[in-house]
Amino acid sequence: MPPDPHSDLASEIAYVKTLAEEGRNAPLVGGVLYVIWGAVIGAASMLTYLRIVDVIKIEFVGDLGFWIGALAIGWAASFLIGRRSGLKPGAFTIGNRTATSAWFAVGVYISIFWIAAVLFRGHFTLVGIDPKTIFGLIFPITFGLYGIAFYATATAARLDWMRGFALAAWIFSLAALYFINDPRHLLVGALGSLICAVLPGLILMRREPSDIV
């Protein structure tokens, strides 16, 4: 019996379809970066809160140098550990490129905002605005941007569950705004970092391919 050309064609199409779906559904590979920054900012926020309410009595905790140190740890860990994410299979998919761009933009803007808030402290005091209020805006803005980045990433990588983290981030944004000028906004920041960065980071890490290409 001669081979059925339609059968051969069907298996060829099935092969092509499988490959196309594998390419489209390649997992996101930057989970470790979410974990690094969530852990660093969450821990720094919690320690600052505990210092303000006098549970920790170390002067250095919570001041400008402490936060610069925390950010330096975050960037160092991102460089040493996080850069390997870019070597994993799927790192160049549409989903991963969108996620990288969105989160990079978020990181850049938050850093610029924080630096500007530090530099403009004198000006704020001069015009009668408490600089602490400006610093209190960092978490509402940060979580708002997290939500946008989660939403864009969810769409590009077709990860519907990630929209839940977008919603959670916006809720933390509003909660942090509500507690502005209240030390509890740091608790909101710590909890938000855990739920909106560490948790999704761990979920992504479990799905990531382990090999480096």
Add this chain to the structure above:
Amino acid sequence: MKETGFDYREIDDVIHGRVRLAVMAYLSGAGSADFNELKAKVGGTDGNLSVHLRKLEDAKYVRVEKTFRERKPRTICHLTEKGRRAWIAYIDWLQSLIASPR
């Protein structure tokens, strides 16, 4: 040929090969991929894949970008807009083939 709805002249020879077809299929989903990632997905040797990628690059279906990461050379392949259009046309051709009477 027209009575079957199938015209062999519509076959895109650039895509119509096992390895190139696999590369185009994977890139149609991923958009871009590292050379080693492609090799793992479509199989074959470095040399074999390079030859097929060159053919796709010559047809401007794929853009090949060479970079360095951690001092190691890296080849990243991107599906171009022309390549995506050709891929869609190829899929249409396959569909017309299936629709043709046995």
